[in-house]
Amino acid sequence: MTVTNERRVLVHSNKESLGASVAARFITKIIDVLEEQNYASIVVSGGSVSTLVLAAINASPARDSVDWSRVSFWWADERWVEAGHADRNDHQAGLDLLDHIGVDPENVHRFGAVGEFDDVEAAASAYRAELQEHAQGDDASPRFDITLLGVGPDGHIASLFPDKPQIRDASSTVLTIDDSPKPPPVRLTLSLPAINNSQRVWMILAGAEKASSLGLALAGAGADQVPVAGVKGRKRTVFFVDGDAAAEVPENLIASTY
Template structure:
């Protein structure tokens, strides 16, 4: 059964950036204080444009214990890190260059391998760092997601077989309908096992899809974003007024 998420609607993109950054910093501080570290999985798209400059500037930058952060990617495009399409590369430019997260705690996917090997290697990184235990799924403290205009999230696209994967943690996607077509993505069992899952959407281009994804009076089986429903965690949306205009 779907549980209705909390939807935070902010006046504009700047207010969204500030509220989202404060949310992430609060969760990170609480988690580092209680567990000694904070494991977060980032998405690509506009997420780093929204949150990176805010997290990487004062007053937040100098108040965060960056040494406790471990950063992963929900999905990655199978392109060189130097490519403008690389999620890691974009995060490096917008976020990591501004803060002091230890390099060894930034867990980028090895795109020098073929897609299947990249996915398998990333699974091994999840197992080593998160140590879920035999037969258990890794548990992130926070997963940050965007949503595409077709309802996809991470690199989980409508009607794609990866949506039904319930055994693997990370899978290759070699036929994504959006460019670039080759990617790797975490699967729904991992996303839905997180303690906190937060969607982010901004701008009028997201208004129509948000009106569908957030309309819980209608069944929306074709929208992957609706498959995100943490089994033992909190689901929230942070959106600006333009994105929420049709909700």
């Protein structure tokens, strides 16, 4: 069977059905992955829609059918604040899902926090080393099984923003940001090559304010202008969207099934 890495757009009637659908597909796919290999590696990010998906996974009756002890979690980006701070993506992910499942603490790979390292560059270096330690072959990072990404109204993913040099930086797996357009200004983020070293990238978009960026990305805009346009999973890249976010998607790009 030939595996393609084409992009697909799956449209849902509203935000709630979007979250439930992604959660159901996520659980099914993780079970499939764990039947084929000893572990699964997942990347999660922040944002309201990502939170919606993690909470929906936690609420699913099928949640405990996953052997979470064989699943590792990584982060696409993180805010450079103290551990436990409400702004941290790992804090919210804990509330939404990770605190409720039997995941091994050693398999939860958090970015460093203020007070744990001398500065953000030291935290970035430590995360690069951790990624390298779990990489396959000559890769600099793991081949993540599923990466879940939210997308901002400006088309940013993780903490890779339009017209910022980090979106073009392929020199490292982990980059630092000191002037994020969204507070807090200092952040850590996976680079685009590290994100694209994922077997499957699932991007979740809800709301009319996301329609323009999605339309531009699918129309061939460059990653400098619309960072989400640069995302391409090794096997599959899927946009899970609600009807409002799909307003500018050409009909021929909308898939009827996964």
